[in-house]
Amino acid sequence: MRTLWRIIAGFFKWTWRVLNFIREFILNLFLILLILVGVGIWFQLSSAKAPAETPRGALRVDLTGVVVDKPSVSNKLSKIGRQLLGASSDRLKENSLFDIVDAIRQAKDDKNITGMVLDLRDFAGADQPSLQYIGKALREFRDSGKPIYATGDSYSQAQYYLASFANKIYLSPQGTVDLHGFATNSLYYKSLLDKLKVSSHVFRVGTYKSAVEPFLRDDMSPAARDADSRWVGELWQNYLNTVAANRQLTPQQVFPGAQGLLDALQKVDGDTARYAKENKLVDELASNASVDQLLVKQFGWDKQNNDYNSTSIYDYALKNTGSQDGNIAVILANGAIMDGEETPGTVGGDTTAQEIRQARLDPKIKAIVFRVNSPGGSVSASEVVREELAAARAAGKPVVVSMGGMAASGGYWISTPADYIVASPSTLTGSIGIFGVINTVEQSLDSIGVHTDGVATSPLADVSTTKALPPEVQQMMQLSIEKGYKNFLGIVAASRKKTPEQIDQIAQGHVWTGSDAKANGLVDALGDFDDAVAKAAELAKVKNYQLSWYQDDPSFFDLVLGQMDASVRATLPETLKALLPAPMFDVMTAMKNQPGLLDNLNDPQNRYAFCLTCGNVR
Numbered sequence: 001m002r003t004l005w006r007i008i009a010g011f012f013k014w015t016w017r018v019l020n021f022i023r024e025f026i027l028n029l030f031l032i033l034l035i036l037v038g039v040g041i042w043f044q045l046s047s048a049k050a051p052a053e054t055p056r057g058a059l060r061v062d063l064t065g066v067v068v069d070k071p072s073v074s075n076k077l078s079k080i081g082r083q084l085l086g087a088s089s090d091r092l093k094e095n096s097l098f099d100i101v102d103a104i105r106q107a108k109d110d111k112n113i114t115g116m117v118l119d120l121r122d123f124a125g126a127d128q129p130s131l132q133y134i135g136k137a138l139r140e141f142r143d144s145g146k147p148i149y150a151t152g153d154s155y156s157q158a159q160y161y162l163a164s165f166a167n168k169i170y171l172s173p174q175g176t177v178d179l180h181g182f183a184t185n186s187l188y189y190k191s192l193l194d195k196l197k198v199s200s201h202v203f204r205v206g207t208y209k210s211a212v213e214p215f216l217r218d219d220m221s222p223a224a225r226d227a228d229s230r231w232v233g234e235l236w237q238n239y240l241n242t243v244a245a246n247r248q249l250t251p252q253q254v255f256p257g258a259q260g261l262l263d264a265l266q267k268v269d270g271d272t273a274r275y276a277k278e279n280k281l282v283d284e285l286a287s288n289a290s291v292d293q294l295l296v297k298q299f300g301w302d303k304q305n306n307d308y309n310s311t312s313i314y315d316y317a318l319k320n321t322g323s324q325d326g327n328i329a330v331i332l333a334n335g336a337i338m339d340g341e342e343t344p345g346t347v348g349g350d351t352t353a354q355e356i357r358q359a360r361l362d363p364k365i366k367a368i369v370f371r372v373n374s375p376g377g378s379v380s381a382s383e384v385v386r387e388e389l390a391a392a393r394a395a396g397k398p399v400v401v402s403m404g405g406m407a408a409s410g411g412y413w414i415s416t417p418a419d420y421i422v423a424s425p426s427t428l429t430g431s432i433g434i435f436g437v438i439n440t441v442e443q444s445l446d447s448i449g450v451h452t453d454g455v456a457t458s459p460l461a462d463v464s465t466t467k468a469l470p471p472e473v474q475q476m477m478q479l480s481i482e483k484g485y486k487n488f489l490g491i492v493a494a495s496r497k498k499t500p501e502q503i504d505q506i507a508q509g510h511v512w513t514g515s516d517a518k519a520n521g522l523v524d525a526l527g528d529f530d531d532a533v534a535k536a537a538e539l540a541k542v543k544n545y546q547l548s549w550y551q552d553d554p555s556f557f558d559l560v561l562g563q564m565d566a567s568v569r570a571t572l573p574e575t576l577k578a579l580l581p582a583p584m585f586d587v588m589t590a591m592k593n594q595p596g597l598l599d600n601l602n603d604p605q606n607r608y609a610f611c612l613t614c615g616n617v618r
Contacts, residue, residue: 057309127405
């Protein structure tokens with residue numbers, strides 16, 4: 001018996017040692033890998049200071065993912081991850097609009113860049129003003145005498161917009177140019193809330209303030225439908241006008257309407273590639289192998305990579321276009337406006353205000369360009385930013401707002417202190433209105449036999465999501481919303497030199513395109529970021545200006561941890577999408593964009609200046 005016990009004990013003893021060895025081996029391997037990644041990042045950062053000369057050939061604009069003003073993950077981090085771990089097919093990757101434009105403009109004057117290839121198969125899109133700004137840089141490149149070739153198996157609307165700036169557009173014989181128009185779609189869940197017995201207490205001012213309609217209706221109101229139809233139609237017309245001018249066609253030829261397109265496709269037996277060629281949407285139908293031969297003939301052969309001579313835009317070394325010692329500050333407000341510190345993809349009221357304060361107190365800074373691309377958010381956070389921007393202007397530093405794809409609701413609120421506002425014709429702005437939403441679940445709990453009771457010194461103290469909202473609180477909330485709206489009108493009226501009554505006529509939550517906003521006096525000029533910078537230099541009387549970008553550079557550990565996070569973000573969404581039925585995934589995506597469900601709006605008074613549909617154009 002003792003011998004048997006020794007055998008059993010010995011077996012577990014050696015098993016335990018083996019497990020310990022395996023555990024330590026795996027941990028050591030992970031540590032070595034982490035050290036190697038860290039050393040690789042350090043070398044990449046060191047070598048980035050002295051970039052090697054660009055090899056002669058094409059600049060390959062192989063954009064992956066979306067283009068935004070301010071990426072959640074640093075572009076420097078993305079480039080290092082690409083060099084260390086290889087290219088990613090993540091269509092959710094974010095690219096800096098300004099880095100892309102700077103790269104194209106630098107390539108225009110680079111003697112080693114002899115042309116450009118637009119390889120847009122993984123480009124997921126951007127808002128229309130961003131596409132227009134990139135298109136402006138592409139036109140400058142083309143006008144310099146260097147050719148641009150666009151190649152693709154198929155083209156989405158965003159991809160084709162950029163491709164239309166090319167000298168030649170190649171399309172696969174089995175491909176298509178998918179032009180269909182713009183639309184907005186939102187989820188409405190009043191019936192769901194009724195079935196769940198959730199009580200939604202909605203407070204709003206503004207006939208067109210549609211952000212709260214999902215709580216009140218199962219469909220879009222006629223007022224919201226009329227307003228949205230106007231600006232969606234204007235965006236589509238702007239798109240068609242630009243593409244038509246690039247292709248030397250009429251807008252009607254570019255898109256003859258649904259029935260016209262159907263009739264034309266029937267004539268070519270449904271051959272979408274042939275339709276595109278015959279209607280001059282593309283120049284040539286060619287296989288990938290044929291296009292490669294043409295590009296090799298144009299740019300030469302790269303033996304090392306077995307491809308035509310080219311440099312990816314992600315590998316193209318940008319010269320330092322900004323400086324800590326610049327005299328015009330560029331501050332970015334990109335995303336929904338939240339109280340507190342900034343998180344990726346949002347505008348932190350405290351963070352943005354602090355950046356403006358630093359620019360105000362820096363004697364080297366002579367002017368501020370405030371780039372706004374936001375659908376709005378917290379009224380409290382918007383006011384924190386507005387006050388700091390007003391203080392900068394009062395300190396004698398000219399403030400110019402450059403509006404991106406959206407500067408609506410709270411995004412317009414924070415723009416009001418500017419000396420000058422520049423918007424794109426396709427910017428979505430206005431939406432001057434305020435709302436608040438408080439959901440309570442007392443009926444839901446009652447239905448399953450759970451009840452809430454207690455005592456309070458006043459009805460104002462007896463506020464809970466598990467109880468009905470006291471009438472006094474409801475009345476106070478509505479008063480607060482109405483007061484906030486009056487403040488909004490007063491702020492806009494003072495900044496635009498109009499009366500509150502005049503502003504109220506174009507407010508009421510109404511969304512305007514940049515062109516309409518200019519006609520209504522809400523912005524000063526139509527243009528892009530370049531025009532805003534030029535105006536800031538003019539107002540500051542600065543002839544030789546240099547931009548100082550106010551955005552945090554990641555630390556070494558941020559780079560390491562951020563790359564791991566980027567890798568997870570690159571694989572997890574596709575994994576989930578593969579596991580879920582397509583309709584369910586689409587519903588989850590749509591719900592994520594709805595206010596009050598999966599967001600983290602955090603205004604202390606539950607007051608929001610937010611445009612629901614502005615960022616939901618597809």
